[in-house]
Each structure stands twice: as structure tokens, then as C-alpha cells.
Amino acid sequence: MGKAGGSFQLFHLIIFQSLRHNPCHVPPFFTDNRIHPLSELGTNSARARSRLALKNLLVPPKLYTLNNSVPVPTDAEVLDVPTEGISDSPTTLPKGFLPDGGYKTLSLRGLYLSAPYLHDGGVAIKAGSLKVKPDGSFTVTDPSGLGLAGTLSVGQSADSASSLRALLDRELRDRVVAANQANPALKRDNLDGTGHHFYVDRAAGFTPAQQTDLINFLLALDDDPGQI
Known part of the structure; x- marks a missing residue:
């Protein structure tokens, strides 16, 4: 330059x-x-609030190890995806969503x-x-x-x-x-x-x-x- x-x-x-x-x-x-709460952004709440319904559908996130072939074999090793710093537990919404919803930057x-x-x-x-x-x-x-x-x-x-x-x-x-x-x-x-x-x-x-x-x-x- x-x-x-x-x-x-x-x-x-x-x-x-x-x-x-x-x-x-x-x-x-x-x-x-990061996900920022509605109280910080002040944007329209409709879409943010609609995602709150997902909290009852969440399961612990999993990931196959990267050395697997496709199709993935039935005995493939499965890893837990860490959620520390993102959500309070593997089955809760990311921080910033609760309690009223939020949007990712x-x-x-x-x-x-x-x-x-x-x-x-x-x-x-x-x-x-x-x-x-x-x-x-x-x-x-x-x-x-x-x-x-x-x-x-x-x-x-x-x-x-x-x-x-x-x-x-x-x-x-x-x-x-x-x-x-x-x-x-x-x-x-x-x-x-x-x-x-x-x-x-x-x-x-x-x-x-x-x-x-x-x-x-x-x-x-x-x-x-x-x-x-």
C-alpha cells in the first residue's frame, strides 16, 4: 500500500x-x-422473542471426531461440544437471549x-x-x-x-x-x-x-x- x-x-x-x-x-x-439482549439493542423484539421457544427443544450438542469417513460408521466416536462461556449449561440458550431474547452481533x-x-x-x-x-x-x-x-x-x-x-x-x-x-x-x-x-x-x-x-x-x- x-x-x-x-x-x-x-x-x-x-x-x-x-x-x-x-x-x-x-x-x-x-x-x-456475542448475543446482546434486547434491553441493550432496543430493536424490534418479535424475532428475538420467537427464539425463546427453542429452550424446550435443546439437547446437549455433540460432534463426531474429524477422522471419520462418510457415511459415518455406527461405532464412530462422539465428542461433547463445550458450551462454557456461551451458555450456563449444554441445554440452555446462549447468554444474552435470556430472559427476553436478543440478537447476535x-x-x-x-x-x-x-x-x-x-x-x-x-x-x-x-x-x-x-x-x-x-x-x-x-x-x-x-x-x-x-x-x-x-x-x-x-x-x-x-x-x-x-x-x-x-x-x-x-x-x-x-x-x-x-x-x-x-x-x-x-x-x-x-x-x-x-x-x-x-x-x-x-x-x-x-x-x-x-x-x-x-x-x-x-x-x-x-x-x-x-x-x-
Whole structure:
């Protein structure tokens, strides 16, 4: 990497590491691989709560030794999979699920192709719905493209950069959530894009340019994040 590339990477890493939610998205995988409770995330509870029913179906996890052939012989050695640090016992849900449910931290790698965002996929904006100015500030030019109601529900893809901006900007997120909640089908299915209130906007002390820089940094994270 040349000098210019190194400066670019350092600049964006400094921005990223200044964010409050960085402990959940630590490099190099940009996830702590932990389940966080709903009380911490504030996201829609429907999917998290639905997983609580699994607690009555759990059995101790087992694993065949890796030296077995396929099909696995009837006398193959079976190992107990350790759950220490993950759950209180081999037949209880992972920590973070109880008592009200939770969600696992998603990796930030590959965000350029994984829109819409959040665990319910509710943070979505159609391409062309925002006009971003040179200083990083933006205006909504097409309100009909906000939320799932203006994207996947009508066969339109969610734009990664615009959807990330809705994830990071509280005022834009409020408009996305309002668009989702105004749609009866989305409301019935608990697809609203609420929660995860870790914002990078003016109210949090960041400039529009810094918000845009962070979005560009996040979009650049792929399977080789060291070569940004």
C-alpha cells in the first residue's frame, strides 16, 4: 500500500474507533460474535422473542471426531461440544437471549452488498431517494423510496450507501421507521427498522462530512479489510 493509501486507511480507522459501538464490532472480523439482549439493542423484539421457544427443544450438542469417513460408521466416536462461556449449561440458550431474547452481533464486513440493515432488515432506502451535497449533508428528494415500503416490498433494491445513512442518522431513521409503520403488512410482520440507537450525526457531535466518511469506510470493508 502506498503512502496515500495508508493515510486513507488510518484516517478512516481513527473515525471508526471513535464510535461508541466499536466494542461490538472489533476488527478483524468486525463483530464480537456475542448475543446482546434486547434491553441493550432496543430493536424490534418479535424475532428475538420467537427464539425463546427453542429452550424446550435443546439437547446437549455433540460432534463426531474429524477422522471419520462418510457415511459415518455406527461405532464412530462422539465428542461433547463445550458450551462454557456461551451458555450456563449444554441445554440452555446462549447468554444474552435470556430472559427476553436478543440478537447476535452482525459483522460489518460486506455491508456493500447486504442492504437492507438491522436484524429485521427494516433500514432501507431506494437509490436516488437522497441528494448528498459535497459537504456530506443531504436532503430527501424522493420520500416514496424510504423504508421497506419503498424498496423490497415493491420489488426495488435497497441502496447500500443510502440505507447506511439511515442507520447512522436519527432524523433520517425516524422517517424510514415512519414509512415502515405506515404500511399495514410491514407493521403486522414487525418490520420497522427501530432500535440500535448508535448514531453518527450532528446530535451525536459528528459533522455531515464525518458521517459520509464513515459510510465510505464501512462500504469498503470486505474479506480483506486490511487493504482498504
